[in-house]
Amino acid sequence: MAIAQPLPRTSVFRRPTATRGFASWLTTVDHKRIGILYGVTSFAFFLLGGIEALLLRWQLATPDGQLLDADSYNQLFTMHGLTMIFLVVMPLSAAFFNYLTPLMIGARDVAFPRLNAFSYWIFLLGGLFLYSSWFLGGAPDGGWFGYAPLSSQMPGVNMDFYAVGLQIVGVASLVSAVNFIVTIFNERAPGMSLMRMPVFVWMTLVVSFLLLFALPVIAIALFQLAGDRILGTNFFDASAGGDPVLWQHMFWIFGHPEVYILILPAMGIVSEILPTFSRKPLFGYPAVVFAGAAIGFMGWGVWAHHMFTSGLGPVANAAFALSTMFIAVPTGIKIFNWLGTMWGGVLRFTTPMLFAIGFVAMFVIGGLSGVTHSIVPSDWQQHDTYYIVAHFHYVLFGGSIFGLFGGAYYWFPKFSGRTYDERLGKLHFWLMLIGFNLTFAPMHLLGLEGMPRRIYTYGEGLGFDVWNMVATVGAFTIAASVLVFMVNVVRSLARGAKTSADPWDGRTLEWTIPSPPPHYNFAEIPTVRARDDFWHRKYTEDESGRVTPVVAGAATTEEDVEHEDEEHHDIHMPDPSYWPLVAAAGLPFIGYGIIFDWVWAVPGALLLLVGLFGWSLEPVAEEGH
């Protein structure tokens, strides 16, 4: 300690102290507020991506559609895919990770609160960077997977924005992956062993590892693409000896784990909703956890099933066909566990429960059509047709989005302290379920009839007319259901009835604290004695196995009561900080520098460096309060 004299600190900024108002949101390091920022931002991007989808469907509603030309169609379908994957499902999952993981493991915050803010700001600015392409020469137009050598040779800045924009957004996910791995391993409350963690936390952990190992691979691929486009390297130039399928390998080594990055959070959410509304523990908890981990491992060995038509040869095709069939096994295990959870339960069909059941049903359809792709000759037939579009929307919309909406309703009382309108919630669910199936079920037929993906129009008399019109009607039904959701949220935030800490009779730790939670989460860090600890504090089983409430007060020992008031004064929470925002603000400038003129990179690099240095010199929390 001798040498560690705290120096008088000289800082550009005074440490921000605001707890309300705009500035407080810019500087917050509270995981709950960052979760809300993630949620609101990604919902805004969801609306943008949805509008793009509606434009596409309007164009395709009738043969020889006149709304869009080929160029704008290309930009719209590319941005729709990029938006929904990188700016909606991933950050929306991150919103739930942020808000819930610390609450579920009994922690006061994530391991690195400022790093968490840094992730969010990079995501927001990276998303805006991608969208700024519309005004700066054109949006990416080479598909969300941007296959080189096509993408490396397309003219314009469009695919430059792809290569650089995804890189920025990727940094956000990488940083948050490190953060959540450390949080989940290190910040668990006493007694919260790994096998007592809620399944949602497990899935967060698996997803974080997938992100950790998948993102560097796409980062390299994107560097190579940017190099080919901007510097003139030869990575994807076949005439110089470059390998035309290298990009596909690199992209899908990232891209297939990415598929599980998109679905596992929703699976975790559903694994929380179903037990609560069935009044039963999750059926086969260890099987669900290990199946999730198995998917995380096996997800690395199936990437080439995206490339069956690229000429890999029969041995590689057969191997990847088998691994693809195998990965359906752990997925199937989860389905049966969810069904087993509901079996014999006391079911309450609330909105979140409906979405969870909808998730299971729609995901089964999407999963089964996925297995059909593992049959190589069948895949050759389906490749690049609307059958593929139908498949991945069943898993990503019918799967991920349904799960995420279910989670939004389930935890809405916890986030806001208010109840939502159950009637509007159910209207939302049924409209969305019907609209979704109207939109995407016909695409199976269109695909099998031979309608290719990514065409901006089609001729009359090819047999595509009826189902395309049905799909468009479905898409607008989905849009109507999203409007119902928005009305519900706005009305409920303003006028919803106040809710208690535990409106659903829940099982996990977030329901033990007030709604909305105080900024320090837990007045006293809980001690966990069992899986579904909160449930066991409330209920026990009699000899015949029936659930009976614990006699009031018996669950809290005298010890607990004594401690209740002591610690409030001694809770040290990390202080807000400007530095994450300053550092993150550098990245888009560096991006513009790479694409347009290097001078832009100078202020960008300065912001980044100043931000990081200011950050490293600033303590997590100020002294003396």
Place this chain on the structure above:
Amino acid sequence: MSTAEVRHEAHTATGLDNRKLGMWAFLGSECLFFGALITTYMLYRNRSVVGPFPEEIYDIPFTSVSSFVLLMSSLTMVLALSAIQRGDHQGLRIWLLATAFLGLTFLGGQVYEFTVFVKEGLTVTRNVFGSSFFVLTGFHGLHVTVGVLMLLHHFGMSLAGRIGQEDSLRIELVGLYWHFVDIVWVIIFTVVYLIPT
């Protein structure tokens, strides 16, 4: 260092400090980062349609020397950590500076090597060997540069009296990163330079 951070170091569920676990996770990610770069290089080193080709251009004795310099910097890094753990602040500063100096020497060697290669006609745009070689070794050099900046930053912090004996973990973290970058170079030197095409 501020007591806030000492307190933050306190008990965790695994007993490992947050920052240390975070660094290990990040280094795990870096394995895939360099893995992808090295794989691309291995795929492309024999596929150029125009020269210069790898065997014509590598100067193995020169690169061996600069590799040795980088390896020795791991030794000085260990000595820096050991010094601060014993509370030897003078030793910490000497060895941090020595490590940074060896790192800069390696970087100087890389700049010289790149210059020679460019003079002999190998540029990043010349052929696929050039593209994959420069991007791989360039990213490694960038990592060394970041490491040198971190070393100098901690050297300055130590001069300002802001690294106490109880903050040895901060030096350990820099060391983890530095050793990792070193190990990656061992792999690059072996598979890129030594294994004949």
